[in-house]
Amino acid sequence: GQSLEQPSEVTAVEGAIVQINCTYQTSGFYGLSWYQQHDGGAPTFLSYNGLDGLEETGRFSSFLSRSDSYGYLLLQELQMKDSASYFCAVLHGSGNTGKLIFGQGTTLQVKP
Amino acid sequence: NAGVMQNPRHLVRRRGQEARLRCSPMKGHSHVYWYRQLPEEGLKFMVYLQKENIIDESGMPKERFSAEFPKEGPSILRIQQVVRGDSAAYFCASSPPSGPMRHFGQGTRLTVV
Numbered sequence: 001g002q003s004l005e006q007p008s009e010v011t012a013v014e015g016a017i018v019q020i021n022c023t024y025q026t027s028g029f030y031g032l033s034w035y036q037q038h039d040g041g042a043p044t045f046l047s048y049n050g051l052d053g054l055e056e057t058g059r060f061s062s063f064l065s066r067s068d069s070y071g072y073l074l075l076q077e078l079q080m081k082d083s084a085s086y087f088c089a090v091l092h093g094s095g096n097t098g099k100l101i102f103g104q105g106t107t108l109q110v111k112p
Numbered sequence: 113n114a115g116v117m118q119n120p121r122h123l124v125r126r127r128g129q130e131a132r133l134r135c136s137p138m139k140g141h142s143h144v145y146w147y148r149q150l151p152e153e154g155l156k157f158m159v160y161l162q163k164e165n166i167i168d169e170s171g172m173p174k175e176r177f178s179a180e181f182p183k184e185g186p187s188i189l190r191i192q193q194v195v196r197g198d199s200a201a202y203f204c205a206s207s208p209p210s211g212p213m214r215h216f217g218q219g220t221r222l223t224v225v
Contacts, residue, residue: 031212040201042116042216043155050212087154096212097143099168100205102154 002026004103006088011109012078020073020106022088030098031091032064032071037105038084046073046086050096075108083110114138116206117186118217125194125224133189133220137206143167144187145205145214146179155203161187194224 004024012018022032031050035043047055049064049071061074075082085107089100117136125131137144142162147155160168161181172179176194181187191198201221205214 045213048212104154
């Protein structure tokens with residue numbers, strides 16, 4: 001079977017840093033992606049880790065440890081517009097065009 | 113370059129009717145993926161298609177659901193004899209021939225009454 005675990009809710013204040021963890025159990029792991037979704041709208045791609053280590057894209061960073069089956073998304077300098085749901089997703093298969101298996105999502109609430 | 117286009121955005125069907133959901137991928141994208149999302153839940157993989165081929169349908173219910181991606185035209189997700197449990201948001205995503213990024217459409221909200 002395949003499963004991903006991430007916290008259901010996280011609350012933080014504007015300007016703060018928040019880390020959203022994701023652990024996974026899956027066969028055929030190829031990489032770990034993160035997506036953001038506002039109010040049930042179109043999920044949007046944030047980052048991808050195919051190798052161990054940290055990937056940085058502006059205020060967002062993502063980390064992967066294959067040996068620990070663990071990753072996280074780090075959001076810095078939080079803004080009100082960052083309030084959304086965040087999903088980790090395992091890229092499954094032998095290449096980067098395989099299916100994505102999503103976690104249940106973490107609802108981030110940013111407070112003033 | 114237009115994004116992934118899904119239509120209709122909202123669809124209401126009575127129990128027993130058929131629902132057809134359409135997805136036009138981004139220009140140059142040859143891979144299409146369909147997902148279903150219930151409120152407050154994650155996206156559940158349904159099917160992965162390339163032009164004229166179903167690559168992975170491991171998430172598709174065995175009955176009433178089918179998908180196609182013809183040589184010309186959009187990808188279609190078809191649900192026959194809909195039941196109330198089919199009510200959900202259905203998202204389509206596309207990707208180019210290589211690369212991990214998926215571009216999602218705005219989804220179709222199906223309501224079965």
